[in-house]
Amino acid sequence: MPSLDEEELFLPSTPGKFKDKSNTMHRQFHRCFASTSTMFLWALFLVALTASYLSFQSFVDSGSRYFSSTWGGIHWEKQVRTSAQIHRANGFSVLVTGAAGFVGTHVSLALKKRGDGVVGLDNFNNYYDPSLKQARKSLLNAQNIFIVEGDINDAQLLAKLFDVVAFTHVMHLAAQAGVRYAIENPNSYVHSNIAGLVTLLEACKTANPQPSIVWASSSSVYGLNENVPFSESHRTDQPASLYAATKKAGEEITHTYNHIYGLSITGLRFFTVYGPWGRPDMAYFSFTRNILQGKPITVYRGKNRVDLARDFTYIDDIVKGCVASLVTAKKSTGSGGKKRGPAQYRIFNLGNTSPVTVPMMVGILERQLKVKAKKNMVEMPGNGDVPFTHANISLARRELGYKPTTDLQTGLKKFVRWYLTYYGHNHGKSVK
Numbered sequence: 001m002p003s004l005d006e007e008e009l010f011l012p013s014t015p016g017k018f019k020d021k022s023n024t025m026h027r028q029f030h031r032c033f034a035s036t037s038t039m040f041l042w043a044l045f046l047v048a049l050t051a052s053y054l055s056f057q058s059f060v061d062s063g064s065r066y067f068s069s070t071w072g073g074i075h076w077e078k079q080v081r082t083s084a085q086i087h088r089a090n091g092f093s094v095l096v097t098g099a100a101g102f103v104g105t106h107v108s109l110a111l112k113k114r115g116d117g118v119v120g121l122d123n124f125n126n127y128y129d130p131s132l133k134q135a136r137k138s139l140l141n142a143q144n145i146f147i148v149e150g151d152i153n154d155a156q157l158l159a160k161l162f163d164v165v166a167f168t169h170v171m172h173l174a175a176q177a178g179v180r181y182a183i184e185n186p187n188s189y190v191h192s193n194i195a196g197l198v199t200l201l202e203a204c205k206t207a208n209p210q211p212s213i214v215w216a217s218s219s220s221v222y223g224l225n226e227n228v229p230f231s232e233s234h235r236t237d238q239p240a241s242l243y244a245a246t247k248k249a250g251e252e253i254t255h256t257y258n259h260i261y262g263l264s265i266t267g268l269r270f271f272t273v274y275g276p277w278g279r280p281d282m283a284y285f286s287f288t289r290n291i292l293q294g295k296p297i298t299v300y301r302g303k304n305r306v307d308l309a310r311d312f313t314y315i316d317d318i319v320k321g322c323v324a325s326l327v328t329a330k331k332s333t334g335s336g337g338k339k340r341g342p343a344q345y346r347i348f349n350l351g352n353t354s355p356v357t358v359p360m361m362v363g364i365l366e367r368q369l370k371v372k373a374k375k376n377m378v379e380m381p382g383n384g385d386v387p388f389t390h391a392n393i394s395l396a397r398r399e400l401g402y403k404p405t406t407d408l409q410t411g412l413k414k415f416v417r418w419y420l421t422y423y424g425h426n427h428g429k430s431v432k
């Protein structure tokens with residue numbers, strides 16, 4: 001129960017009502033004290049309210065960070081810094097996007113082995129079995145490579161990464177891959193290969209120092225070009241798939257950032273890369289799984305029953321091309337978001353220069369697996385495929401010293417060995 005005095009404090013004074021004069025002084029003191037403490041409480045309340053409003057605002061502003069990512073904090077920053085540490089003279093500190101992807105994993109390991117600092121970034125999406133990405137991540141972690149879980153569309157995360165580490169290079173391999181999946185999910189290509197690329201370039205252009213950028217374009221940019229072998233000087237304005245169109249757009253977008261902001265850019269047109277730890281959505285991988293499980297495979301054929309062919313390129317050759325691109329990349333010339341001089345802009349084919357037909361590839365797998373494939377020969381559906389690819393690699397040979405050394409037979413042997421070790425001989429185990 002409140003005391004009378006306390007009660008009075010909250011009662012309206014009634015004019016003309018008798019008041020005990022002996023208590024006046026005491027009451028005035030009490031009233032004065034009480035009103036000061038009320039004001040103090042109100043002030044405290046307002047301060048608390050403002051503080052909660054401001055922290056709620058920053059919570060909302062950084063939306064994606066709090067709702068979908070796990071980055072940030074002192075411990076996280078320490079892990080990023082440690083992973084970026086360089087362990088050789090004149091080494092690089094490289095941000096590898098798509099590090100838990102097929103090419104990203106291999107390039108990250110190769111860089112770390114050289115003594116470069118590597119920080120990975122990957123969103124671990126479920127385009128294909130995420131457990132394979134997690135396994136690649138474990139492989140990287142075992143080599144002290146830290147993988148940040150986040151998206152290249154997260155500008156705040158990128159700004160934070162460049163704030164924590166002065167990356168010398170960015171190896172940008174995060175992308176929505178796959179030629180035929182673009183029919184099913186076109187927006188995922190725009191999200192990663194266009195919007196994500198721009199967000200990344202914005203972060204790179206603002207970073208101080210600006211990093212040199214090497215990124216994955218694709219052989220698919222040659223589209224309907226029939227001039228063989230495909231040379232960098234050939235036309236690339238006839239894409240056959242949305243995937244190809246977004247990679248071509250990437251080449252134009254990177255050129256713009258090179259031109260306006262002085263970013264050093266190298267685009268690599270990869271030709272059907274395969275090998276251990278590969279992508280389960282690719283033909284050689286899914287064929288292996290189906291052959292082992294006794295399921296049929298669908299082999300596409302071109303017009304007039306012509307076999308399709310690819311310039312299949314082994315992962316170790318691609319890695320050498322990536323590392324050589326980083327090594328020969330000149331520094332970006334901009335600073336403070338402004339260009340200070342012309343910067344390097346390059347595009348290279350990274351292929352194998354010896355196309356193999358898809359039925360021949362299946363034949364190699366049959367021999368390696370010692371199982372006959374159940375083949376359904378089907379006319380190539382009009383869903384983005386091109387009949388053949390064949391790289392002219394003269395430019396990469398001259399500028400990068402790029403020289404592929406693994407033929408399809410040798411490369412698939414290594415792939416099959418890995419596949420059987422990873423998935424076991426349990427053919428029933430399904431991967432997407």
Ligand SMILES: O=C(O)[C@H]1O[C@H](OP(=O)(O)OP(=O)(O)OC[C@H]2O[C@@H](n3ccc(=O)[nH]c3=O)[C@H](O)[C@@H]2O)[C@H](O)[C@@H](O)[C@H]1O
Pocket residue numbers: 177178179217218219220270271272273281282283284298299300301308309310358385
């Ligand atoms: O160089 C690239 O830039 C691209 O290479 C890769 O695309 P592709 O060359 O199309 O590889 P991939 O799907 O393995 O099909 C190989 C062959 O098998 C045929 N194929 C395919 C599937 C099938 O079920 N049947 C079939 O015959 C198919 O018609 C084709 O002839 C990457 O996936 C892509 O992300 C991009 O990097």
